[in-house]
Amino acid sequence: MTTIDPSSRIAIVGAGISALTCAQILRSAGFSPTLFEKSAGYGGRVSTRHLEDGIAFDHGAQYVTAKTCGFKTYLSEAEQRGCAGMWSPRVSKGSREQDWFVGRPAMRDLVNPLISNLDIKYHAYVSRIYRYRRGWCLELEDGGVPLYFDNVIVSAPAPQTLVLIGRDTEISVRISEVEMSPCWALIAAFDRRFKTDLDVITDENSDLTWLVRNNSKLDRSQHIESWVAHVSPQWSLNNIERDRDSVLPELLNMLERKLGRRLPAPTFARAHLWRYALTSVPLGELFLSTSDHTLTAIGDWCLGSRVECAYQSGIAAGKYLVGAFAT
Ligand SMILES: Cc1cc2nc3c(=O)[nH]c(=O)nc-3n(C[C@H](O)[C@H](O)[C@H](O)COP(=O)(O)OP(=O)(O)OC[C@H]3O[C@@H](n4cnc5c(N)ncnc54)[C@H](O)[C@@H]3O)c2cc1C
Structure with a gap:
């Protein structure tokens, strides 16, 4: 049985919501x-x-959205701190079964309550993780000396986690069963406000599956018209090797068609590829950990494709590791 004291060296790869929640659980245990x-x-x-x-x-x-008590509590605390708020856009179809929350004043602010007192190294690209004695070594892309840790938690999307840890660890086979799909995103700003009846248009049967008037969200700048569009997994996959400048005119055309109007020239427009955006085949477990608890993989892909899935994975792994470290 592994015995680890709070002076153990613990590394977490990534600073998304799963990593931050896991880190806070570990921090609160010392x-x-x-x-x-x-x-x-x-x-x-x-x-x-x-x-x-x-x-x-x-x-x-x-x-x-929040289905679990834990994430509901998180959102309500974030709301009290002014980092989140309920958003009630005019949507194209269907009714919302749950309340929709957004970060305030921007989506990323949703995770602000999770960053206090954490030691986060930015611009730190981990290029390889390999076994060393009873722990693991992290190699960073900057070419410095490998860093030794007793325990490593990886929160990258499943395919990237597999590249980092290799295919021959105890948990690799399970990770390789997970599938994730890409998403091309468009952001476009116009200096003239449009008249539209809708803030959100969804259509799973078209190339453009999600279209939102970004400035319909709480606290967003109102002096400009800003739109975000997401393209279907299939179209994104078919065009995954293209560069963003060549994709941009097609995405703007899709936007124009979906809005059903000729658009003025945007003051800003950019295409962005999320290579591992959404989980198409999840793991079906909250996280994976080796039998000696020294290597753990977490992330939304364990359960699904939503922020809440990432939150649940980080919390569950953190609690599990605190218990394991104490034995
Ligand atoms: C286009 C799009 C739309 C979405 N829409 C919604 C939505 O409306 N509602 C919803 O609930 N969810 C949505 N999601 C899903 C949601 O964003 C994710 O479920 C959640 O953010 C995943 O969190 P995570 O911590 O698991 O992973 P991530 O947020 O991906 O965090 C992983 C972190 O690891 C870092 N990293 C990766 N590799 C390395 C490395 N080698 N070295 C160092 N750092 C590394 C990354 O930079 C990243 O910061 C959407 C996702 C996308 C892409």
């Missing part, structure tokens, strides 16, 4: 994990693109 995040900020796919003039686009997760 551990001090170090998070390695390849990008410049936290939040992962709960992401906001900020332009220079104060305009922001939520180009990843659009809104969240």
